[in-house]
Amino acid sequence: MLSAATAGCSSRHRRLPRPSPDELGKTVEALAAKADVTAQAEERAAALKDQAEEKADRAATAARANRTPLLLVAAAVVVLRLVRLSRGRRR
Template structure:
């Protein structure tokens, strides 16, 4: 204890003015309101669950984007590796075949449909036996 506390024992503390009391009451009300809001937020399980769900969703989306980028990168590397290892004459022939296929799309679609129908017919006949 300090000397001032000993000498003031029994002497009443000076009373605060009414303005000071009002300010103190307002501060206390604000603090109490903030405390009540904080307790209400902690007690709101549904809102907390939604918040956690949103956070988990966000992290999952970030990871999915990261994995997607990694897959694209690896696919690009693999395509480049295949292109590097494939002989040039084969690449030229493949390019020519792709060009011919683009130009003659309709006949290729008709031939493809005919092959599918033929395979379906053969398959259905095999089941009847």
């Protein structure tokens, strides 16, 4: 026994066009791709790796462009460290 609402629903479904086998295949492939968590993780890892490489390249370029100030800061740190070490030995 079908109610009026159920009968209307089933007749509505009968009027929908049936998807072709090609369309069904594409739908199945799309669902399988969504379910493939490993592939998604690999794609995300590759994207993050590319981003990290780009940032490293930009940092290296900036360091090369500012080589003199960086060397001066490094030399100052070394001198300060040596001064502290020598003061500690005198005591």
